[in-house]
Amino acid sequence: MxxxxxxxxxxxxxxxxxxxxxxxxxxxxxxxxxxxxxxxxxxxxxxxxxxxxxxxxxxxxxxxxxxxxxxxxxxxxxxxxxxxxxxxxxxxxxxxxxxxxxxxxxxxxxxxxxxxxxxxxxxxxxxxxxxxxxxxxxxxxxxxxxxxxxxxxxxxxxxxxxxxxxxxxxxxxxxxxxxxxxxxxxxxxxxxxxxxxxxxxxxxxxxxxxxxxxxxxxxxxxxxxxxxxxxxxxxxxxxxxxxxxxxxxxxxxxxxxxxxxxxxxxxxxxxxxxxxxxxxxxxxxxIKATEPHISDKGLVDLHDARHPLLDSHKVVPNDIKLGGDYQAIVITGPNTGGKTITLKTLGLLQIMAQAGLFIPAAEDSTVAIFSNVFADIGDEQSIEQNLSTFSGHMANIVDILKYTDDHSLVLFDELGAGTDPQEGAALAIAILDAVGTIGADVVATTHYPELKLYGYNTPGTINASMAFDVDTLQPTYHLLIGVPGRSNAFEIAARLGLDGDIVDRAKLLISSDSHELNDMISDLEKERQAAAMTDSNLQRELDETTKLHNELESAYADLNTRKDAQLKEAKAKANALVMHAQDEADKIIKELRKLQTQAPHLIKDNKLIDAKTRLSQLHEDEPLANNKVLRKAREKQSFKVGNTVKVLQYGQNGTLVQKLDNKQWQVQVGIIKLTVAEDGLEKLKEPNQTKPKRQVAHVQGGANSGPGATLDLRGQRYAEAMANLDRYIDAALLANYPTVTIVHGLGTGAIRNGVTEYLKRNRNVKKFGYAPANAGGSGATIVVFK
CATH class of the missing domain: 1.10.1420.10 (MutS, DNA mismatch repair protein; Chain A, domain 3)
Known part of the structure; x- marks a missing residue:
């Protein structure tokens, strides 16, 4: 540069x-x-x-x-x-x-x-x-x-x-x-x-x-x-x-x-x-600087930009945006309002960024890459060359226009000042048009009201101003993009005590165009203030909504956490209950096996197998919401002596004999009397109606004579075969068979492997192996019990 x-x-x-x-x-x-x-x-x-x-x-x-x-x-x-x-x-x-x-x-x-x-x-x-x-x-x-x-x-x-x-x-x-x-x-x-x-x-x-x-x-x-x-x-x-x-x-x-x-x-x-x-x-x-983003589209978007050479505690930060919708900004407003500092802030921060330095602006600020930055700022008067202030500015502007290209940034301070206002304004407009034709980005400050209209009517150009507090008669140094500045001369004079007749007379002396322009500016200022108020209200509502959303989100997450913990605890308790039930069922089956040995005509094998199957299905392997047994167990019911009920823990039907206390009943189940908690009972509407028993695998032998010595699992699905195998082994153990044969066939080998794994885990199996070649070979397994 x-x-x-x-x-x-x-x-x-x-x-x-x-x-x-x-x-x-x-x-x-x-x-x-x-x-x-x-x-x-x-x-x-x-x-x-x-x-x-x-x-x-x-x-x-x-x-x-x-x-x-x-x-x-x-x-x-x-x-x-x-x-x-x-x-x-x-x-x-x-x-x-x-x-x-x-x-x-x-x-x-x-x-x-x-x-x-x-x-x-x-x-x-x-x-x-x-x-x-x-x-x-x-x-x-x-x-x-x-x-x-x-x-x-x-x-x-x-x-x-x-x-x-x-x-x-x-x-x-x-x-x-x-x-x-x-x-x-x-x-x-x-x-x-x-x-x-x-x-x-x-x-x-x-x-x-x-x-x-x-x-x-x-x-x-x-x-x-x-x-x-x-x-x-x-x-x-x-x-x-x-x-x-x-x-x-x-x-x-x-x-x-x-x-x-x-x-x-x-x-x-x-x-x-x-x-x-x-x-x-x-x-x-x-200087509390941050890293700027680099725009590949020539956009400048500075947030809370500050001049690095001014006291950070006193300087007023400003948002400055250039490029995209507009490539030219015309800043108007009274003297000492901060126009020149804003111009220098933009130029210096852009140069700092292109020199690899962090800039004093808020995070997420963006800068462009300009081939050159030009500025006509300050008093260009030269005593040695006998140039006036206006001549000095013009000489500098001529030099700038000579080297400006479409990737340049041009900064003009008080463009056209130092000469006749009408001619100066015309020159300023012509210079801005020339820079616009080249395609460079430009920011210009001015007092001329004609440039306010230029900014309002020219495509790619936008007005801006430095805000001024009429009540305190002090500049606020805030840049307002989109709003042209007002001189506020009449308001200031009136507040300082100038006679009202004089102020009114002065208003009559300015042209109607100026009145229209000031009215337009006033309307724009009112619209801006209304928009700012609306934006403030919307922002406040957004903040409140965001806060409420965050609280609800936090509460929802907490609810889910507690729900998961409670479900996990309930599942653990349910599984413990079922495991206890299975242990009790195993004890009952052993007692029944002894009874069968002593009085085989009183107990049927198929009843024992069915009871064992229903007890095994009580284990909580699926979500609690889908476990109908546990869900029904939590439902409150009114019971009376003589009611037919189902003992949920064992899956058996029985009759209520007597109520022992507020929470326990004595139930007659077959030849056995059980003490059962009330929440472990389910009242049956039709005493004579029972759920159909699951069909067991086909076994050789009559139904009344106990299971046959051979179980045929061929043609069954894996899960079905494993369930039938479990029931059959229990029945065979109850019948005191010393040995049985499991026919599983060859097929894919899945059922055969499943039979092998099951027999390895069963503590009642002494040994097992494939049948002889003339008895099925590897398509059948002979099991010897302890």
Whole structure:
């Protein structure tokens, strides 16, 4: 985009704000050079980086990038063979340590947090552990070469320390005792890298040696005593060896850096980029900004948009919509009403978004991608070029029209101002027509009433205004799209006390067209207020309905939960009741089996089989609502002695003998008297009518002589065959058969497998196997009971 728009909309202050959050030279450079882009893919990429930075800042406190020096010049020097000093190598060491730290940080984060862009930048980092360890061992952060840099350097420095100790010990003998009286001050100091003592001038020959300096007054001489000259000479030689070794180490480390120059350049660049991402995220948090959506249809839809350079606690947020139904907005209204700030807010937020920054607007705000943004805002008067305000604006507008295309956004402040109102209005209309012909989006502010009619009559154009409170005589700074502004001059003058006759006279002096326009505006304002009130009422009703819906939904969910819990509890109790009934039935059948053995003529086998079948069917395998036995058991009935009833627990009919208490009856069932709870009885309307018994499988043998020794299941469905098998086995056990034969045939093998599985589970079966070949083979199974 053109540089002038960035100056007009004060984008430089946005970049300066970003720069305050950077800690690296590269990050500072990226903030200072930030510009909006006109390609959607690039804008999406930059916004994704900012979104990643915001997520990392919120979840982990930001990317761990510390303050780093600019190593670019150092790398350029080493590329041409220069030897780096300790400070330069320390800077490279810090960069390498930061690379390792950031890489570990992002690798750990990747296990739990999805990011859109940062992990791709991480892949551009090159971790150099060997060089990092070497530099960290050899160079301290201030550039000092450590004793561990080489064994030779460590040895030399130990020798230097020993010599310095000897020299100090010898020199201290001069500062104490009788020799101290010859000194100006009993201290040891250094001149020309050699240890000396301050001797009074009149005593200069007392210690001998070499004079290295004197005080300003000449009364004190700094003398190296003859006794330590040789020791100082040896110390100086050791220091020279140290300097030579340090120079050798620096050259060696510089050579080790040389192969990785390109990787180090990339590392410094990526770390600077991470620093810049941190800055964008922190700035977004400062101004309470959000990520905008990018429209591929050229739509701008900002919700609660605020100017980022104004106090967020004082600025009035506005909704701004452009594109789609209209590509031009004409904003009218009084001075100081906020028209210019609204214009700048739209332009600056659009530029910020296209620069990859979050914008101070509510979530779900949308921006377009413009090829360029143009603005004619402020006083364009030029003293140097001797241009008037109007001429300055016209020169700028001519330049804008020259470069505007159908993907541009054009902002005009006080279009046509600074000249004759009639001519200015005509020029403003012509300029808006020209921009409309090009196809660019345009927002213009004006005082001219002619432009209100233009906005009302021109397709693709809409009026807007900044609201003004006539009662308080103060602007509200709210943008009203669809409503042209009024000057409110008459109302303001009247409220300020201007005589009513004067106000009425003034009204008579304006044209009828102006009256009609003001009346139209007044009607529109009333309609807007009525619509706003209706919308408010509807919103309130919607909120109440939504609240009621949520409460009902919550109550319904709670009801379902409680219903499911109660059904589950009832089902468990029912199953427990049925299981208990089955256990009791098994006991009764065993007793009946004994009775049959003792008196077989009293009990029929088919009755025992039928009783066993009905008891098995009582188990709750289907929903309670479909279990007729349990449902009927809950129905209240009135019983009397002598009534014929069905004992629901056993599925047998009986006669009421006597009532034992409020809840229990004695019932005669065959030869047995049972005590049964009242809710376990069902009153039969026709005492002689009983439900037809289920047909049992065909067995060989007479009905009165007990079951035959063979059960034929061929031609039956699986479920039917398994039920018949169960009843037959019970009957055979009651008849005390030692062995029986089950004929199941071959077929698909389903019934044969079912017979096998059933016999495996039956505790009364001793063994079973296929019949001999001449007796059916694998089409029949012989069962032996215990």
């Amino acid at each position: 053109r540089k002038k728009i960035l100056q007009t909309l004060e984008f430089g202050r946005i970049r300066a704000s970003l720069g305050r959050y950077t800690v690296t030279a590269k990050g500072q450079e990226m903030a200072a050079r930030l510009e909006p882009r006109a390609h959607a893919d690039k804008v999406e990429e930059m916004l994704a980086e900012t979104a990643d930075g915001a997520d990392v800042l919120r979840l982990r406190g930001g990317l761990p990038v510390p303050g780093l020096p600019d190593i670019a010049q150092s790398l350029k020097r080493v590329r041409i063979g220069a030897v780096l000093n300790g400070e330069e190598l320390a800077g490279i060491s810090r960069v390498l340590r930061t690379v390792s730290g950031v890489d570990d940080f992002l690798t750990d984060m990747a296990e739990t947090i999805d990011l859109r862009r940062i992990y791709q930048l991480q892949d551009q980092l090159t971790v150099l552990p060997a060089l990092e360890r070497k530099l960290k061992t050899s160079i301290e952060d201030d550039g000092h070469v450590t004793d561990e840099a080489s064994a030779e350097l460590g040895s030399i420095r130990r020798a230097i320390k020993a010599l310095e100790g000897q020299i100090r010990e010898r020199m201290e003998s001069f500062t104490r005792g009788n020799s101290a009286k010859y000194l100006s001050d009993p201290i040891i100091t250094i001149r020309d890298d050699r240890y000396v003592i301050p001797v009074r001038a009149e005593n200069k020959n007392h210690f001998g040696g070499v004079v290295h300096d004197q005080s300003a007054s000449g009364q004190t001489l700094f003398i190296e005593p003859q006794a330590i000259v040789d020791m100082n000479n040896r110390l100086r030689q050791a220091q020279l060896r140290e300097e030579q070794e340090v120079a050798r180490i620096l050259a060696e480390l510089s050579e080790e850096v040389t192969p990785y120059i390109d990787q180090l350049f990339d590392n410094a660049r990526v770390l600077g980029h991470f620093d810049f991402i941190n800055a964008k995220a922190k700035y977004a948090a400062e």
